[in-house]
Structure formats: structure tokens, C-alpha cells
Amino acid sequence: MDVYWVNRMTKRTILTDILSIFVENFNYMFTDQIEKFIHTNKYPGFNPKAVFFDMDGVLFDSMGSHASAWVAALKQMGLPFTENEAYLNEGRTGSSTIDGVFVKEHGRNATEAEKQTIYKLKSKLFETFKHSEKIPFVTDLLIQLKSEKLDIFVVTGSGQPSLIDSLDGNFPGIFKKNKMVTAFDVQFGKPHPEPYLMALKKSGLKPWEVVVIENAPLGVESASKAGLFTIAVNTGPLDPSVLSDSGADIVFDSMKELFDSWDSFRENWKPANNTCVSQ
Numbered sequence: 001m002d003v004y005w006v007n008r009m010t011k012r013t014i015l016t017d018i019l020s021i022f023v024e025n026f027n028y029m030f031t032d033q034i035e036k037f038i039h040t041n042k043y044p045g046f047n048p049k050a051v052f053f054d055m056d057g058v059l060f061d062s063m064g065s066h067a068s069a070w071v072a073a074l075k076q077m078g079l080p081f082t083e084n085e086a087y088l089n090e091g092r093t094g095s096s097t098i099d100g101v102f103v104k105e106h107g108r109n110a111t112e113a114e115k116q117t118i119y120k121l122k123s124k125l126f127e128t129f130k131h132s133e134k135i136p137f138v139t140d141l142l143i144q145l146k147s148e149k150l151d152i153f154v155v156t157g158s159g160q161p162s163l164i165d166s167l168d169g170n171f172p173g174i175f176k177k178n179k180m181v182t183a184f185d186v187q188f189g190k191p192h193p194e195p196y197l198m199a200l201k202k203s204g205l206k207p208w209e210v211v212v213i214e215n216a217p218l219g220v221e222s223a224s225k226a227g228l229f230t231i232a233v234n235t236g237p238l239d240p241s242v243l244s245d246s247g248a249d250i251v252f253d254s255m256k257e258l259f260d261s262w263d264s265f266r267e268n269w270k271p272a273n274n275t276c277v278s279q
């Protein structure tokens with residue numbers, strides 16, 4: 001056997017070994033995190049029948065446009081706000097974000113009139129800046145989940161009619177109007193657990209029968225407080241530790257990484273054994 005073939009075979013073996021170590025590591029992580037989730041919440045198992053998707057930064061690569069629109073709109077009103085703050089506030093309702101800025105600057109909440117003016121301006125600017133490509137590999141993941149007969153919900157703090165309406169155009173046949181929770185449906189919004197609890201109620205499922213996919217710290221906090229298994233996909237500029245610190249059970253660097261790991265994640269689910277049921 002000549003040197004060329006030996007080198008080729010060695011390289012291939014090394015690559016296969018690296019890949020299997022990578023897959024094995026993920027497997028260990030899934031087993032550990034799922035066990036921890038069941039134990040901490042005293043659930044009887046973990047057997048998802050639905051996946052709850054956040055929208056901005058999970059389905060659409062729209063967070064950059066939202067951040068720029070917030071900064072520009074608040075600047076026009078003489079209120080300082082950075083893009084990083086926009087990412088950290090992602091998931092809140094517009095009303096709550098504006099209140100946060102007012103409390104910081106003026107020591108009081110914004111009035112309804114101030115909120116309406118700013119949110120209208122922000123929405124107008126968002127339409128100008130709009131860049132709403134789909135997050136790479138999210139369509140592949142949605143198609144796979146659909147083929148596995150998992151129910152699919154959207155849980156978003158967004159009240160942008162243009163984005164909500166575009167769901168069907170971008171992901172034909174995947175989303176249903178009665179399987180959505182938006183800014184129009186909730187009183188508190190993320191990081192309050194209300195949006196995810198409302199989706200849970202709409203689904204008719206138990207908390208151990210759901211997986212949440214989020215990208216933002218406040219969204220992760222909301223889902224985690226609702227007692228749901230939360231996967232964070234870090235599609236923005238934040239340090240991934242912010243997402244685990246907010247309560248994410250697993251953090252992926254990209255949607256591709258989640259898509260590639262889905263089968264292995266699924267193999268680690270644990271059907272309920274009907275003992276130690278707490279809810």
C-alpha cells in the first residue's frame with residue numbers, strides 16, 4: 001500500500017473519530033440536561049409532542065433590523081439606546097421596552113401617547129430597514145419536525161403585522177393562526193412566563209411534552225420560568241454564556257448545529273413512567 005493511500009485512510013479515520021467524539025459529547029450533554037430537567041422540575045419524564053418557536057432571531061434573521069429601528073426611533077425622541085441594549089431587551093413587548101428606557105432616563109413609565117408615537121415610528125423605520133431572511137436551516141428543521149408529527153407553535157413578543165403575515169408565505173403549510181401567541185395576546189410579555197404558559201394552554205399539553213427554541217436571554221427566561229425545556233440558538237452577537245445564565249437547558253451556536261443534532265437529541269427523550277407526577 002503506498003503512502004498516499006495510507007495518508008488518505010488515516011485522515012478519514014481521524015475525521016470519523018473526531019465526528020464520533022463530537023456526536024458522543026452531544027449525546028452525553030443531552031442525557032445529562034434532560035435528566036437534570038426532569039429531576040429539577042419533578043416531572044415524570046420528557047416526551048415532547050410540540051415545539052414552540054420564538055420568531056425574531058429563530059425563524060427570521062430580523063433582529064438586526066429591529067435593533068437599528070429601536071435605536072433610530074428612540075434617538076429621534078432624544079432617548080439614548082444602543083443596539084446591544086436592543087438585543088438584551090429582545091422578546092419584551094414594545095410597550096415594556098419603551099417603559100424601560102423612560103424609567104432609566106426620566107424615572108417614570110412612558111404615557112400611552114408617548115408609547116404609541118415611539119412604537120409607530122419604530123415600526124415605520126423597521127419597514128425601511130427590513131431585512132427578514134429566514135434563518136439558515138430553520139426550514140429543514142421545521143420540515144423534519146412536521147414529518148415527525150410534532151405540533152408547531154409560534155410564541156413571539158412581536159406585534160409587527162408584516163412579519164406575522166409573512167409566516168405563511170415563508171413557511172407554507174407549517175404555521176396555523178390558532179397555534180400562535182403574539183404581543184396582541186399577552187398582558188406582560190417575555191421575560192414573564194405568560195406567553196409560554198398561554199401557548200402551553202393552547203396546546204393542551206403538559207410542560208414535559210414541549211420543547212422551546214429561543215435566541216434571546218429574556219425569551220429563554222420566560223420559557224424556563226414556564227417550566228419548559230429550552231434550547232437556545234445563538235443567532236445574534238451575544239456571548240453564549242448569557243443564554244445559559246438565563247436558564248437555557250442547551251445552547252447551540254447555530255440552527256445548523258441544532259438541525260444536525262436533532263436525531264441524537266430525540267434519542268434521549270424519556271417517555272413518562274407515570275410515577276412522581278407533580279403537575
Ligand code: MG
Nearest residue numbers: 054056057216
Ligand atoms: Mg427572538
